[in-house]
Amino acid sequence: MIHDLVVVGAGPAGLTAAVTAAGFGLRVAVLDAGSRAGGQYHRHRAGRPPAWPPLARLHTVEHLAEHRVWAVERVADGFAVHAVAGEREGTPVTVTGRRLLLATGAYDRQLPFPGWDLPGVLTAGGAQALIKGNGVAPGRRAVVAGTGPFLLPVAVALADAGVEVSAVLEASRPTPRAAALAPHSPARVVEAAGYAVALARRRIPYRTGRAVIAAHGDHTGLTSVTVARLDADWRPRPGTADELDCDTLAVGYGFTPQLELAEQLGCATTPDGFVAVDARQATDIPGLSAAGESTGIGGVHLAAAEGESAGYAIAGRTPPRALLRRRAALTRFAAGLRALYPVRPGWLSWSDPDTLVCRCEEVPRGRIEDAARLGADDVRSVKLLTRAGMGWCQGRMCAEATACVLSDVLDRPIAAPPPTRPIGVPIRLGDLAQGAS
Amino acid sequence: MTGAPEPTPVHPPGTDHFRIGVDGRHIPAEAGQTVGAAMLAAGIRSWRTTRFAAKPRGLFCGIGVCFDCLVTVNGTPSLRACLVDARPDDEVSTT
Amino acid sequence: MSELRPSDVVVIGAGVVGAACAHYAARAGLSVTVLDRGPVAGGTTGAGEGNLLVSDKQPGPELELALLSLRLWAELADGEHDFEYQRKGGLIVARTDAEASAMAATAATQRARGIIAHAVDAADLPAYEPHLSPDLTGATHYPQDAQVQPALAAAALLRSGVRLHTGVTVTGFRRGRDDRVLGVRTSHGELAAGAVVNAAGTWSGAVAALAGVSLPILPRRGFVLVTEPLPPMVRHKVYAASYSGDVAGDDADLASSAVVEGTPAGTILIGASRERVGFDRSFPIPVLRRLAAQAIELFPFLAGVSVLRAYRGFRPYCPDHLPVIGPDPRVPGLWHACGHEGAGVGLAPATGHLVARGLTGKDPEFDPTPFAPTRFAEVSS
Numbered sequence: 001m002i003h004d005l006v007v008v009g010a011g012p013a014g015l016t017a018a019v020t021a022a023g024f025g026l027r028v029a030v031l032d033a034g035s036r037a038g039g040q041y042h043r044h045r046a047g048r049p050p051a052w053p054p055l056a057r058l059h060t061v062e063h064l065a066e067h068r069v070w071a072v073e074r075v076a077d078g079f080a081v082h083a084v085a086g087e088r089e090g091t092p093v094t095v096t097g098r099r100l101l102l103a104t105g106a107y108d109r110q111l112p113f114p115g116w117d118l119p120g121v122l123t124a125g126g127a128q129a130l131i132k133g134n135g136v137a138p139g140r141r142a143v144v145a146g147t148g149p150f151l152l153p154v155a156v157a158l159a160d161a162g163v164e165v166s167a168v169l170e171a172s173r174p175t176p177r178a179a180a181l182a183p184h185s186p187a188r189v190v191e192a193a194g195y196a197v198a199l200a201r202r203r204i205p206y207r208t209g210r211a212v213i214a215a216h217g218d219h220t221g222l223t224s225v226t227v228a229r230l231d232a233d234w235r236p237r238p239g240t241a242d243e244l245d246c247d248t249l250a251v252g253y254g255f256t257p258q259l260e261l262a263e264q265l266g267c268a269t270t271p272d273g274f275v276a277v278d279a280r281q282a283t284d285i286p287g288l289s290a291a292g293e294s295t296g297i298g299g300v301h302l303a304a305a306e307g308e309s310a311g312y313a314i315a316g317r318t319p320p321r322a323l324l325r326r327r328a329a330l331t332r333f334a335a336g337l338r339a340l341y342p343v344r345p346g347w348l349s350w351s352d353p354d355t356l357v358c359r360c361e362e363v364p365r366g367r368i369e370d371a372a373r374l375g376a377d378d379v380r381s382v383k384l385l386t387r388a389g390m391g392w393c394q395g396r397m398c399a400e401a402t403a404c405v406l407s408d409v410l411d412r413p414i415a416a417p418p419p420t421r422p423i424g425v426p427i428r429l430g431d432l433a434q435g436a437s
Numbered sequence: 438m439t440g441a442p443e444p445t446p447v448h449p450p451g452t453d454h455f456r457i458g459v460d461g462r463h464i465p466a467e468a469g470q471t472v473g474a475a476m477l478a479a480g481i482r483s484w485r486t487t488r489f490a491a492k493p494r495g496l497f498c499g500i501g502v503c504f505d506c507l508v509t510v511n512g513t514p515s516l517r518a519c520l521v522d523a524r525p526d527d528e529v530s531t532t
Numbered sequence: 533m534s535e536l537r538p539s540d541v542v543v544i545g546a547g548v549v550g551a552a553c554a555h556y557a558a559r560a561g562l563s564v565t566v567l568d569r570g571p572v573a574g575g576t577t578g579a580g581e582g583n584l585l586v587s588d589k590q591p592g593p594e595l596e597l598a599l600l601s602l603r604l605w606a607e608l609a610d611g612e613h614d615f616e617y618q619r620k621g622g623l624i625v626a627r628t629d630a631e632a633s634a635m636a637a638t639a640a641t642q643r644a645r646g647i648i649a650h651a652v653d654a655a656d657l658p659a660y661e662p663h664l665s666p667d668l669t670g671a672t673h674y675p676q677d678a679q680v681q682p683a684l685a686a687a688a689l690l691r692s693g694v695r696l697h698t699g700v701t702v703t704g705f706r707r708g709r710d711d712r713v714l715g716v717r718t719s720h721g722e723l724a725a726g727a728v729v730n731a732a733g734t735w736s737g738a739v740a741a742l743a744g745v746s747l748p749i750l751p752r753r754g755f756v757l758v759t760e761p762l763p764p765m766v767r768h769k770v771y772a773a774s775y776s777g778d779v780a781g782d783d784a785d786l787a788s789s790a791v792v793e794g795t796p797a798g799t800i801l802i803g804a805s806r807e808r809v810g811f812d813r814s815f816p817i818p819v820l821r822r823l824a825a826q827a828i829e830l831f832p833f834l835a836g837v838s839v840l841r842a843y844r845g846f847r848p849y850c851p852d853h854l855p856v857i858g859p860d861p862r863v864p865g866l867w868h869a870c871g872h873e874g875a876g877v878g879l880a881p882a883t884g885h886l887v888a889r890g891l892t893g894k895d896p897e898f899d900p901t902p903f904a905p906t907r908f909a910e911v912s913s
Contacts, residue, residue, distance in 0.1 A: 033520070034520075035469070035520075035522050036469075040500065046453075047468075047469065073817060087517075087520050087522070088510065088513055088516065107498060107500060107502045108498065117492060117494065117497075118493075119493050119494060119495035119496070122496060122497060122498075122499060123498045123499060123500075125498070125500055126496060126497065126498050127499065129499045129500050129519070130477065130499055133469075133471070133474070134469075134470045134475075134478075135467070135470070135474075136470070136474040136475075136478040137478075138496075219483075219493055221482050221483050221493065221495070264815070359494075359497070361489075362487055362490055362492075371687075374572065374687040375546065375571060375572035375687055375696050375698055376571055376572065376687075377571045377698050377699060378570075378571055380571075380574070380578070381572060381574055381578070384573055384683035385572075385573075385683050385684060390797075391840070392504030392507070392760065392840060393502060393504050394840060394841060396502050396503065397502070421841065422820070422841070422844075423757075423820075423840065423841055423842050426760065426838035426840050427838065427839055428835065428837065428838050428839075429757075429759070429802075429824045429835055429836075429837055429838070429839055430828060430835030430836060432820060433821055433824035433825035433828055433835070434821070435821055436818070436821035436822045436824065436825035488761060488798060514836075515760055515838055
């Protein structure tokens with residue numbers, strides 16, 4: 001059976017698009033890697049769904065949970081989505097649709113620093129997932145560090161889970177210009193202010209212009225971190241280093257979009273590395289749409305507005321003007337917010353030649369610098385010479401950092417190209433071989 | 438597999454409780470909880486060593502992206518502990 | 533970028549063949565500049581497995597080149613650079629009696645040329661490869677087959693007093709009286725040279741065209757699947773007897789047979805497909821499925837092993853499956869070192885050695901006529 005629409009990703013963008021399109025009578029399938037719909041934002045414990053309207057309409061679509069999509073391809077009458085169903089043994093599944101919407105989201109961007117591979121160092125999103133999805137606090141005493149507004153809800157969630165949060169360390173100094181954003185989206189500013197109040201009520205210090213520049217521990221994992229004040233370029237100010245005891249560090253420097261499926265279809269990307277879409281979330285590939293964080297980091301409200309716009313457009317309806325206005329305002333707000341939290345190159349001074357950049361293949365920074373001296377001048381040739389980015393995660397954790405190290409050595413800007421991953425997620429050879437001719 | 442500070446579960450025990458085995462030790466788990474979350478809740482935060490430098494690893498990204506948390510469950514290798522939901526009587530083995 | 537300086541020799545292409553030409557030319561005392569529009573090993577070299585094979589070659593000029601190369605690679609590996617040189621040995625396996633007897637006949641002719649080739653009975657196969665399928669009828673073991681990490685090898689060869697400029701595209705040739713090549717024009721200015729070596733691999737035809745001559749080099753696409761890292765499970769390069777037939781075949785359509793080998797990093801590499809589809813950069817899923825199925829047929833344990841990634845390369849294919857090596861009499865001063873199809877890493881040092889001897893006026897070690905650039909029907913402009 002061919003669906004009218006196949007959606008990859010059951011987060012705010014994907015599920016909103018799916019139920020919107022289904023509301024217009026389209027036959028919709030939603031494939032999602034998670035065991036429960038909701039994505040990262042609406043992640044929840046089994047049997048405790050949040051009050052999010054699209055979840056209440058989940059029955060209007062075919063929700064294929066625990067489906068890992070490893071490839072998408074164009075076929076005669078639309079798109080074929082190849083997945084493995086089941087997180088354990090797995091069964092190969094192919095779902096076809098006349099239209100395809102990619103809502104694959106994003107994950108926390110990481111900047112390597114000494115000790116970032118110690119157990120107990122978690123991504124900010126990972127710390128939140130443990131609490132929201134599992135009801136498990138990651139530790140007893142935590143530091144939250146990185147950049148961007150997402151650090152605030154993570155700190156609040158940790159505190160509410162009973163974790164002592166020593167501090168939230170925001171590497172940027174966003175305050176002076178933040179007020180300029182208010183006219184675009186007052187509700188969001190109030191929301192941010194709400195988190196500020198929540199932090200204060202929980203007595204969690206929020207410090208800007210500071211970062212964790214090293215993590216320390218033993219064979220059991222993290223025991224403390226070194227914190228320092230940063231200059232405008234994120235270089236530690238001499239004499240400001242301080243050590244904080246903690247068993248947990250939740251860290252994230254913004255987000256990296258999941259682009260491999262869009263890349264498999266050859267769809268156009270923006271100069272800053274997102275899927276390029278128009279106001280109705282259509283990509284340059286006929287029949288292919290994209291929505292949510294993979295088209296630009298903008299948070300849950302923008303993702304949902306994009307998903308809803310996509311749902312209307314895919315069903316052949318004109319999105320209501322109020323929706324398009326809201327989407328446009330949220331887009332402007334998101335762009336302004338992103339501008340407040342840029343990653344500055346001084347983070348490179350936190351690491352040394354022995355600091356791992358590629359966690360999977362255990363490639364330290366010094367080997368990447370050696371590769372640059374051997375004639376590597378892009379991320380791919382570094383990979384060929386050092387194995388950085390060749391391992392299990394396929395460069396998701398290290399490609400951007402590798403590009404920064406390379407830029408630093410070669411003294412010119414080098415971007416991490418959109419990922420080429422013909423195998424989007426690992427698949428067992430036996431599953432791949434099924435259907436071989 | 439090494440121990441660390443034992444965090445307390447956020448929510449009080451519900452009805453759907455069971456135990457899973459981790460390298461021969463029994464730990465509590467709940468329906469809908471991942472193997473990795475159950476291990477962390479039991480104070481196990483590192484359960485794999487890297488193949489070159491033998492460094493300890495456990496959960497990192499927590500959402501299925503980084504593959505640091507690989508475990509073997511009931512003989513099936515290379516599963517992401519942060520994604521696999523625990524089931525009663527699962528036998529998790531680590532390397 | 534540092535300045536382009538006049539050189540005795542300009543090599544176009546920083547793949548393994550260009551790197552070997554540069555290395556041996558520099559060792560012979562010439563000043564050498566290597567230009568590449570991309571990075572080191574950015575083309576077919578970086579997409580290769582790094583095989584140094586004699587097992588897949590019939591007696592003839594290519595095998596002579598391979599034997600010389602094997603000797604030279606072993607010598608290079610004794611030097612200061614580490615490029616993961618391994619004498620792992622090859623194991624060709626037969627699935628039917630017919631395949632087994634054809635394989636034995638080939639091995640006999642190779643032995644006559646001095647290749648070491650041991651017949652292995654089906655019963656003895658587990659001693660060579662404990663995880664092979666029990667359904668195989670026999671095998672031939674080639675202990676001389678070896679492997680290097682191709683990108684590291686190319687980078688190592690370029691560290692021998694060679695000037696390297698990546699990100700520089702050659703746009704034309706400077707010509708003098710008698711049409712002699714006096715250097716190259718590039719995206720970054722002109723560069724005078726006594727001789728220019730076209731080592732642009734699959735793109736060598738386009739470089740030759742800049743000099744007004746034709747070379748019939750076409751892309752032959754191939755894919756490799758890479759598994760998760762595992763403890764050592766596959767010791768040799770193991771491949772199906774049908775592989776050599778695919779290599780020698782002329783079909784434009786998909787031909788594939790299982791090639792399975794482990795790497796020092798623990799991953800297992802799975803090939804090999806051949807198709808002539810131009811520079812089509814897509815990853816057709818049916819081809820990936822077939823490679824997986826064929827590998828599992830040889831090693832059933834692979835069914836439960838995850839594949840992490842796949843990559844593609846475009847082999848520089850010549851109609852007679854032989855490389856093009858030597859001076860081009862149509863354009864004095866222009867040399868070719870290209871068209872090695874899937875054997876570029878294996879044949880690179882001997883190619884570089886031959887070219888360097890020619891450039892310094894020395895006699896070649898053996899007759900280079902089969903590799904002559906003008907051996908194809910003339911379709912020159």
